[in-house]
Amino acid sequence: MEHGAFGDQSNATFSLTEEDHTLANAVRFTLNQDPRVTFCGYSIPHPSDARVNIRVQTTGDPAREVLKDACQDLMLMCQHVRSTFDKAVADFKTSERGQAMNIDSEE
Amino acid sequence: MAEKNEKKQVNEGKGKFSSLDLPDLPKGLPPQLEFQRTRVLCNLDAPIHTDTVMYGGAYASMGVDNSVQLDYFRQKFRVEVVRLTKDDMEFDLIGIDPSIANAFRRILIAELPTMAIEKVLIANNTSVIQDEVLAHRLGLIPIMVDPRLFEYISENDTNNEKNTIVYKLHVRCERGAPRLTVKTNELKWLPNGSELLLDSKNSDSNPTSKPRTYTSFSCSQASLPKFANNPINPMPDITIARLGPGQEIELEAHAVKGMGKTHAKWSPVATAWYRMLPEVVLLEDVEDEDAEKLVNTCPVKVFDIEDIGNGKKKATVARPRACTLCRECLRIGEEWEKRVSLRRIKDHFIFTIESTGALPPEVLFTEAVKILEDKCERVITELS
Ligand code: SF4
Numbered sequence: 001m002e003h004g005a006f007g008d009q010s011n012a013t014f015s016l017t018e019e020d021h022t023l024a025n026a027v028r029f030t031l032n033q034d035p036r037v038t039f040c041g042y043s044i045p046h047p048s049d050a051r052v053n054i055r056v057q058t059t060g061d062p063a064r065e066v067l068k069d070a071c072q073d074l075m076l077m078c079q080h081v082r083s084t085f086d087k088a089v090a091d092f093k094t095s096e097r098g099q100a101m102n103i104d105s106e107e
Numbered sequence: 108m109a110e111k112n113e114k115k116q117v118n119e120g121k122g123k124f125s126s127l128d129l130p131d132l133p134k135g136l137p138p139q140l141e142f143q144r145t146r147v148l149c150n151l152d153a154p155i156h157t158d159t160v161m162y163g164g165a166y167a168s169m170g171v172d173n174s175v176q177l178d179y180f181r182q183k184f185r186v187e188v189v190r191l192t193k194d195d196m197e198f199d200l201i202g203i204d205p206s207i208a209n210a211f212r213r214i215l216i217a218e219l220p221t222m223a224i225e226k227v228l229i230a231n232n233t234s235v236i237q238d239e240v241l242a243h244r245l246g247l248i249p250i251m252v253d254p255r256l257f258e259y260i261s262e263n264d265t266n267n268e269k270n271t272i273v274y275k276l277h278v279r280c281e282r283g284a285p286r287l288t289v290k291t292n293e294l295k296w297l298p299n300g301s302e303l304l305l306d307s308k309n310s311d312s313n314p315t316s317k318p319r320t321y322t323s324f325s326c327s328q329a330s331l332p333k334f335a336n337n338p339i340n341p342m343p344d345i346t347i348a349r350l351g352p353g354q355e356i357e358l359e360a361h362a363v364k365g366m367g368k369t370h371a372k373w374s375p376v377a378t379a380w381y382r383m384l385p386e387v388v389l390l391e392d393v394e395d396e397d398a399e400k401l402v403n404t405c406p407v408k409v410f411d412i413e414d415i416g417n418g419k420k421k422a423t424v425a426r427p428r429a430c431t432l433c434r435e436c437l438r439i440g441e442e443w444e445k446r447v448s449l450r451r452i453k454d455h456f457i458f459t460i461e462s463t464g465a466l467p468p469e470v471l472f473t474e475a476v477k478i479l480e481d482k483c484e485r486v487i488t489e490l491s
């Protein structure tokens with residue numbers, strides 16, 4: 001991973017190898033949610049090159065920290081998704097035993 | 108000030124569940140903007156408002172914060188399991204952005220590892236299926252073993268008991284016998300590794316104890332506690348080939364760990380997909396013949412008829428979830444576009460996972476989420 005733009009810390013391009021839309025699009029979403037971000041976007045320079053460039057421009061905070069926070073946010077979201085999902089599956093497994101197939105009627 | 112109005116307008120269609128009913132929505136967006144933000148409207152020609160408003164400050168001028176704070180996400184996010192079987196699962200993810208739901212889907216298809224046959228050593232093949240086609244068919248057979256118990260093999264690694272599964276296939280159709288269908292049940296697991304000798308020029312299979320073979324297992328996989336009582340089998344009852352009288356296949360197949368982005372044979376899902384929850388709303392009362400027409404038009408029976416007394420009948424939306432968005436109901440006639448409104452809820456995903464058999468679908472999803480977490484962690488550590 002490299003880090004472009006050295007003079008001004010608040011604007012930077014991050015080049016992630018071995019990543020694609022999967023991570024970049026999700027991170028772009030969390031970055032956009034951050035009020036410190038004025039612009040962010042990503043591009044894949046060439047489809048046969050496993051690399052994605054993420055551009056982050058901020059209102060003044062170091063772009064590196066903002067990107068780190070975005071990843072942190074995404075990770076916490078994932079953890080929440082996972083625990084919620086596991087709980088829903090566990091509930092489903094126990095509930096189903098009792099009442100055969102009447103699940104979609106619960107609202 | 109427009110709040111009450113907004114609720115009324117957007118809920119005019121009284122869908123069963125609407126995420127607009129949630130009390131914790133950001134307050135104060137005018138109803139038409141709120142509608143654009145949360146719904147895709149499917150007109151006869153094309154759907155509109157298909158994009159999501161990502162930018163947190165998009166509505167700042169109206170004093171509305173569009174950013175999804177983590178706490179807010181935690182309150183709102185829900186999972187509802189609809190169907191769960193051994194190899195197939197349907198569940199709803201409610202209150203999540205498409206970019207994240209899509210990340211899960213992409214990981215399920217392309218980045219979750221499984222075991223699949225990668226090398227086939229063919230000793231004899233007199234069947235009508237060419238070697239390379241046969242090898243390709245073998246590669247696509249799901250191997251029913253937890254891939255987490257194995258390691259990846261890299262270019263210079265030797266095949267050992269931690270990264271390779273070896274199968275033997277030796278079938279022949281005797282002369283005078285009827286045609287023989289070779290199923291995956293004929294694949295015999297070799298827990299001790301390859302039986303083909305490395306040095307022999309003519310690759311006859313002569314089972315020996317010491318000489319070097321194509322694998323170097325230090326112990327039998329069957330002696331490892333994790334496989335002691337459950338042999339590693341391929342998915343049964345898949346046809347590999349058909350043999351005519353006198354034809355024979357003898358080969359050895361080596362399965363290794365890999366990912367769907369290298370080749371689809373390693374994908375742990377037959378497929379994984381999602382669709383947004385349809386919302387079908389009748390904008391005006393549809394009665395009598397019109398109601399009959401509507402009910403009979405919909406191929407998946409989204410609508411029902413309700414008696415409202417005095418011999419009058421009224422159409423109701425009974426099963427919006429079944430709507431396929433074929434838009435037949437809008438094609439009945441010109442005025443129908445004003446009667447029926449077809450929408451999709453942007454943050455409600457009906458997610459379906461079909462497993463190929465290596466892991467149950469609920470485990471696949473949890474693993475996929477873990478992989479996204481690992482990706483984030485990798486970026487964080489590299490930036491620190
Ligand atoms: S779009 Fe098709 S499936 Fe949906 S309600 Fe109309 S006719 Fe039925």
